[in-house]
Amino acid sequence: DTGVSQDPRHKITKRGQNVTFRCDPISEHNRLYWYRQTLGQGPEFLTYFQNEAQLEKSRLLSDRFSAERPKGSFSTLEIQRTEQGDSAMYLCASSLVGRNPTNNEQFFGPGTRLTVL
Amino acid sequence: AQSVTQLDSQVPVFEEAPVELRCNYSSSVSVYLFWYVQYPNQGLQLLLKYLSGSTLVKGINGFEAEFNKSQTSFHLRKPSVHISDTAEYFCAVSEAPEYGNKLVFGAGTILRVKS
Numbered sequence: 550d551t552g553v554s555q556d557p558r559h560k561i562t563k564r565g566q567n568v569t570f571r572c573d574p575i576s577e578h579n580r581l582y583w584y585r586q587t588l589g590q591g592p593e594f595l596t597y598f599q600n601e602a603q604l605e606k607s608r609l610l611s612d613r614f615s616a617e618r619p620k621g622s623f624s625t626l627e628i629q630r631t632e633q634g635d636s637a638m639y640l641c642a643s644s645l646v647g648r649n650p651t652n653n654e655q656f657f658g659p660g661t662r663l664t665v666l
Numbered sequence: 667a668q669s670v671t672q673l674d675s676q677v678p679v680f681e682e683a684p685v686e687l688r689c690n691y692s693s694s695v696s697v698y699l700f701w702y703v704q705y706p707n708q709g710l711q712l713l714l715k716y717l718s719g720s721t722l723v724k725g726i727n728g729f730e731a732e733f734n735k736s737q738t739s740f741h742l743r744k745p746s747v748h749i750s751d752t753a754e755y756f757c758a759v760s761e762a763p764e765y766g767n768k769l770v771f772g773a774g775t776i777l778r779v780k781s
Contacts, residue, residue, distance in 0.1 A: 553709070580767070582768060582769075584769075589773070589774075590773055590774070591670075591756050591758075591771030591772050591773050591774050592710070592756070592769070592771050593771070594768040594769065594770070597767075597768055605768065640709060640710070642710075642769075644767070646767060653698060653715075653717070653760070653767055654712055654715065655712075655767075655769060656712075657702075657709035657710040657711070658709050659707075659708055659709045660708075660709050662707075
C-alpha cells in the first residue's frame, strides 16, 4: 500500500491553457474526493466519486472543471481555460466506506500545486 | 449546512509547554469530527477522529481532543509540544457516509513551537 499519489506535484501554466491532474487512490478504496486549498485557507470540497459514479459536485466546480473516474480506480481533474483564480493546491483523498464507521477515514495525497500566470 | 471555526489563526508556544488549539462547529445533524495536520508542501495527515462513544479521543504524536456537544467544540490539546509539532492544523467535520461524508474544514491554525 503506497498511499494516495498525485501527478504532477507542481504545474505552472499560462492563463487560458487547459491542465489535467491525476490521482491514484489507495487500491480498493471505493470513494475518491477532490478538494481545493488556496493560500491561508482550509481545503474546500469540489467533488466525490463512489466507484466510477460522480455523486456530488460543489458549486465551486464551474463548467470549466470536469472530473472523471472511468474504471473506479484512478481519477482525473481537468481545468479548461485556466484563470489566475484557479491557482491553488488540488488535493485528492480516498476512503473505504462501508457499514463500519471506523472505515470513514479519508487518506490524502500530497497534492498538485497549480500556478496560473 | 455545516461550518467549522478555528478561533486562532496562529498559536506561538515554547517547546515543552502545553497547547490548546480551539475548534467550534455547527451542524444540524450528527457529525463526525477530525483533526488533520499539514506540514509544508505536504498533504493532510489524520491526527485523530471522533465518530461516537467516549468524548475524549487520543490520537497520534501525543495529541488528544475532547468532543463537547453542548458547546459544539472539539479542541485539540497536547501537554508538552516539540519543535517537530510546528505545522498547520485543521479541524474538520463530516456527516455520515450515506450523506457523502465530505469534509468541511476550518481555516487552519498555524502552531509555531519555539525553542
